[in-house]
Amino acid sequence: MKKTVAIILCLALVFVFPVSVSAADIPKTGAGAFVLYCVENKKIILSENENKRMKPASTTKLMTALLTLEEAAKNDRVITFTDEMTAEGSSMYLEVGEKLRLSDLAAGMMMVSGNDAANAAAVSISGSFKKFSNLMNARAKQIGMENTHFVTPSGLDDDEHYTTAADMALLMAVGLRSKAFSSLTSQKSAVVSFAEPSDKKITYANHNRLLKLYPDCIGGKTGYTTAAGRCLVSAARRNNVTLVCVTLDDRTDWNDHMALYDYGFSRLSGYHSGDGSLKIDVPCVGGEQNKVAVTGESDVDIVLEGGGDDKIERKIYLDNFVYAPVKKGEALGRIDYLLGGKVLKSVKVKAAENVGEKRVKKGFFQRIKEFFTYG
16 A cells, blocks of 8 residues: 655744734724735734725726726727717826727726726726626625625716725735736836827826835725725735735825834734745656656745744645556645644645556567457
């Protein structure tokens, strides 16, 4: 029988040693509602009125830009700007008849909060604002935004257009999983080259001042209307911990976000294992080759509250050998991540390649034997 071998690697977790924090040290905000959310463990660290339905203003464009970038990934087609796409308020200053790509419209939304860009994307993707709002709400439901209802792609006020701080934190966390979205939201500026006029090129600066004010900021979106007040959704990453901060109706949003991030990062410690790119060779019996490469199912991020001398223990469980055939993606073992003997997380170890059975060339007498052998 095969024996199972446990390969144990003890990896010291680099902790951020937090100072003792009293209730008096918890940041006070000027927000009507706020949330500080950890992406890795999907927990709210601090909040106030997190489920209160409020107007999101142009932070709405986080959803519009995400849907636009996903459509652009399938077909980054050229859009012609028309009369029905015009909008009041913040703008890319698009003119009727000008042409640019869907991805450029997303850039206009995320950099300068272009209402015209949001309208153009909505009409181009769905044919009407109503149909696009249906698309927005369907995605919101999929994400788990239970107290959100979108009406306008730009975020301009409507009595039926609302969300919550908790819901917007979920939206930003989902956006960060998209390479196109996370890359765009982290840029301090973006250059848009128009298809028509072909010689038009504009550099749009990002309205998100946190990208300059807070070194750990990795993106976000501003918003403002008279009815909604100042709204801000942002994200920051430090020491393998990713936090999302949402403030709605907050006159001191820049300072509040920085204070909330400092508090959150002082309380949490992060561990990252790049086991999605792990490569181990396992002996393969009866295969076209004598070994098969295996890899972890995914990278692993673990966030712990507090810090200290504890260590995360990483255990890789694999058999001594496997039998051919082996299919790529087939589970061949697992990796456990433990703290104090308790399993915090497990991922599968999978085959990174196909290995077929070895075909043995039959000799003359073997073929004669099989010929006279009846089943």
